[in-house]
Amino acid sequence: MNTTPALSMQGLRKSYGNFEALRGIDLEVQRGEIFGFLGPNGAGKTTAIRCMLDLIRPTGGTIRVLGINPQADPVAVRARVGYLPGELRLDDNLTAEGALRYFSALRGNNVDWGFVRQLAERLDLDLKRQVKNFSKGNKQKVGVIQALMHRPELLLLDEPTGGLDPLVQQEVLRLIREAQAGGATVFFSSHILSEVQEVAARVAIIRRGEIVEVADTATLINRAFRRVLVRFTRPTDGSALANVPGVTVLSQDETTVQLQVEGEINLLIKALATYDVADFDTERPSLEEIFLAYYEADRVEAR
Amino acid sequence: MLTIFRYSLARFRGQIIGWGLGIFLLGLFLLPFYETIVEQQDQFQELLENYPPAMMAFFGDLSEMATPHGYLGAEYFALMPVILGIFAVLAGSGLLVSDEEKGTLDLILAHPISRTALFAGRVLAFVAATILMFFVGWLGLVLPTLWVNFDASWGEIALPFVSLLGVILVFGTMALLLSMVLPSRGLAAMLSGILVVLSYFITSLARIDDRLGALARLSPLNYYQSGDAMLGLNGSWLVGLLAVAALFTLAAWWLFQRRDIRVAGEGGWRLALPRRRAAAT
Numbered sequence: 001m002n003t004t005p006a007l008s009m010q011g012l013r014k015s016y017g018n019f020e021a022l023r024g025i026d027l028e029v030q031r032g033e034i035f036g037f038l039g040p041n042g043a044g045k046t047t048a049i050r051c052m053l054d055l056i057r058p059t060g061g062t063i064r065v066l067g068i069n070p071q072a073d074p075v076a077v078r079a080r081v082g083y084l085p086g087e088l089r090l091d092d093n094l095t096a097e098g099a100l101r102y103f104s105a106l107r108g109n110n111v112d113w114g115f116v117r118q119l120a121e122r123l124d125l126d127l128k129r130q131v132k133n134f135s136k137g138n139k140q141k142v143g144v145i146q147a148l149m150h151r152p153e154l155l156l157l158d159e160p161t162g163g164l165d166p167l168v169q170q171e172v173l174r175l176i177r178e179a180q181a182g183g184a185t186v187f188f189s190s191h192i193l194s195e196v197q198e199v200a201a202r203v204a205i206i207r208r209g210e211i212v213e214v215a216d217t218a219t220l221i222n223r224a225f226r227r228v229l230v231r232f233t234r235p236t237d238g239s240a241l242a243n244v245p246g247v248t249v250l251s252q253d254e255t256t257v258q259l260q261v262e263g264e265i266n267l268l269i270k271a272l273a274t275y276d277v278a279d280f281d282t283e284r285p286s287l288e289e290i291f292l293a294y295y296e297a298d299r300v301e302a303r
Numbered sequence: 304m305l306t307i308f309r310y311s312l313a314r315f316r317g318q319i320i321g322w323g324l325g326i327f328l329l330g331l332f333l334l335p336f337y338e339t340i341v342e343q344q345d346q347f348q349e350l351l352e353n354y355p356p357a358m359m360a361f362f363g364d365l366s367e368m369a370t371p372h373g374y375l376g377a378e379y380f381a382l383m384p385v386i387l388g389i390f391a392v393l394a395g396s397g398l399l400v401s402d403e404e405k406g407t408l409d410l411i412l413a414h415p416i417s418r419t420a421l422f423a424g425r426v427l428a429f430v431a432a433t434i435l436m437f438f439v440g441w442l443g444l445v446l447p448t449l450w451v452n453f454d455a456s457w458g459e460i461a462l463p464f465v466s467l468l469g470v471i472l473v474f475g476t477m478a479l480l481l482s483m484v485l486p487s488r489g490l491a492a493m494l495s496g497i498l499v500v501l502s503y504f505i506t507s508l509a510r511i512d513d514r515l516g517a518l519a520r521l522s523p524l525n526y527y528q529s530g531d532a533m534l535g536l537n538g539s540w541l542v543g544l545l546a547v548a549a550l551f552t553l554a555a556w557w558l559f560q561r562r563d564i565r566v567a568g569e570g571g572w573r574l575a576l577p578r579r580r581a582a583a584t
Binding site: 089 | 563564
């Protein structure tokens with residue numbers, strides 16, 4: 001079994017004049033995993049992916065895709081990768097089938113056409129229609145099919161569910177999971193955190209061209225703050241709980257207090273022992289909230 | 304590369320039919336008038352003598368209007384470099400950058416195809432499209448010779464097209480090169496178009512003003528034979544034009560190898576000057 005990482009970037013930098021789009025990215029994605037690449041628009045997600053395919057040349061650093069340097073042998077990388085660009089544009093004069101046959105020809109016609117039809121059926125795409133008559137969602141379906149149709153070892157998907165309706169989004173996520181089950185590695189960028197949370201085992205958060213966090217999705221959620229709702233048996237002033245390290249009082253009324261706890265919850269439980277607690281409810285944050293917390297921190301730093 | 308060539312040539316289909324049909328009909332329309340010109344040679348010469356020399360300069364040697372090469376040179380081939388220069392400039396400037404600006408190049412280059420193969424496929428498709436267009440134009444000139452008394456063989460009629468091919472390839476590859484250097488396809492097409500027209504004026508005016516002779520030597524049209532090619536092709540001129548086109552192509556290829564592929568909507572006024580190849584290892 002090949003143990004080299006599916007993707008490896010060390011100190012990857014990309015500048016456009018004075019603007020630094022990537023500021024030294026270090027990242028490793030293991031084979032067979034689904035990896036989420038999170039960040040808002042302009043954070044550097046697309047730039048990193050385009051470096052992996054040698055569409056743009058890094059200013060510095062090292063990059064390996066399936067063990068290959070994409071600058072030295074871009075064709076070898078592209079032969080084993082399926083790519084869905086974030087801003088998908090297709091030749092309007094072709095039918096969906098025409099576009100896919102063209103992409104298949106560019107791959108040396110090593111595409112199982114039965115599989116293409118199966119994908120089109122699952123995504124509810126009419127292959128006979130002209131691309132120019134397609135909605136954004138239908139064009140995106142063509143993009144998804146062309147990325148998957150040659151059963152690549154590595155899928156680089158830039159915002160794969162953009163423009164799709166919720167049902168088709170779910171189908172695309174299923175296809176991603178199936179590709180992984182078939183042995184593929186999936187690296188996909190998104191700013192829709194719920195879908196990343198749904199399929200990705202690990203995530204990286206990119207902010208202004210820098211990786212600020214790489215972790216298992218579950219660990220990231222567990223490690224981060226949690227919300228706690230405490231109900232007292234009688235009217236109580238819970239504001240003193242703000243003195244507990246890591247605890248912030250979000251809101252309170254006569255008998256309830258809503259708290260945010262960062263880190264261990266043990267100290268809060270000990271502090272609550274001195275109160276008459278009727279009920280205690282804790283809620284894990286969504287990936288979305290964690291993600292926003294990083295950007296909130298960024299805004300605070302900027303002030 | 305073959306896939307890129309076939310697909311690109313198919314995309315030229317409309318232009319081959321459009322431009323080809325245009326010059327086909329022009330030939331079909333013009334050639335039958337040759338007999339009239341021959342019959343009324345004396346009156347025609349008289350008329351020409353009254354034309355200002357500056358105007359005559361743009362049509363070449365009109366004293367030979369009653370010969371096949373003189374007639375086709377003045378009536379058909381004199382303006383062809385400018386007319387088809389527009390095609391060359393539009394096609395050359397858009398050969399790669401048009402897809403880049405539309406955002407479709409990203410996906411094409413994400414497939415297992417090298418930049419060299421893409422570049423070669425596109426350039427060869429442009430050359431093939433030009434040749435096909437000329438073939439359609441040539442048909443428009445040779446078909447009327449079946450019923451018009453025109454003293455030139457079909458092979459001789461093809462020779463000015465060969466000379467024209469050299470010029471058109473220079474214009475097309477110049478536009479391609481400029482599209483690699485300038486920030487947008489529109490700018491590359493505009494600048495190339497200006498150069499085509501300038502070339503035409505300088506070459507034409509140099510016929511009546513010797514002071515422009517030195518400058519005219521830099522103009523590709525100076526080495527275009529027009530109808531005179533029917534008397535014998537100037538091999539060195541043709542090779543020279545093809546060599547310049549090859550040089551422009553090579554320079555454009557070199558730049559294309561080293562530049563970032565832009566995504567749709569990207570671009571600015573910063574010149575994409577050649578840089579050191581990326582530092583990543």
